[in-house]
Amino acid sequence: MENAWAHFPHEADIGLSATASDKASLFEQMALAMMAVITDIDRIDPIESITVACEAPADDLLLIDWLNRLVYEMAVRNMLFRRFKVTIEDHRLTARAEGEPVNRAKHEPAVEVKGATLTALEFGRTAGGGWSARCVVDV
Numbered sequence: 001m002e003n004a005w006a007h008f009p010h011e012a013d014i015g016l017s018a019t020a021s022d023k024a025s026l027f028e029q030m031a032l033a034m035m036a037v038i039t040d041i042d043r044i045d046p047i048e049s050i051t052v053a054c055e056a057p058a059d060d061l062l063l064i065d066w067l068n069r070l071v072y073e074m075a076v077r078n079m080l081f082r083r084f085k086v087t088i089e090d091h092r093l094t095a096r097a098e099g100e101p102v103n104r105a106k107h108e109p110a111v112e113v114k115g116a117t118l119t120a121l122e123f124g125r126t127a128g129g130g131w132s133a134r135c136v137v138d139v
Helices: 023-038 059-077
Strands: 004-010 013-020 048-055 079-089 092-101 122-125 131-138
Touching: 004 023, 013 023, 023 059, 023 079, 023 092, 023 131, 048 059, 059 079, 059 092, 059 122, 059 131
Parallel strands: none
Antiparallel strands: 004 013, 013 131, 048 092, 079 092, 122 131
């Protein structure tokens, strides 16, 4: 299964969806989908690295916590991220996120993501044995 992400329309907000061969890659693809709501991710240079950790009682809630933690890190560090390396053990996630400080002229941010929501939340295995997820982010 190929790792991939996409957006889907949702009233005033934006839907994220992804498929991946394994759970960690799925979380990485959803993060990329969220970054692509903000800017063309090819414009982000992975020159700085941060560590992110979170946990939740279930995988779907862990996904929402992960995305919201990235929203928080973008806000407090004034950064955008392009590359992610996620490790999941039980319902604990540890990740490295690589990116750079926001440069409005370079990144031309389209919108600000306020947070990931439970709206349209889906998370699970695919018929082919991979993983898929979707949720809506508030913009």
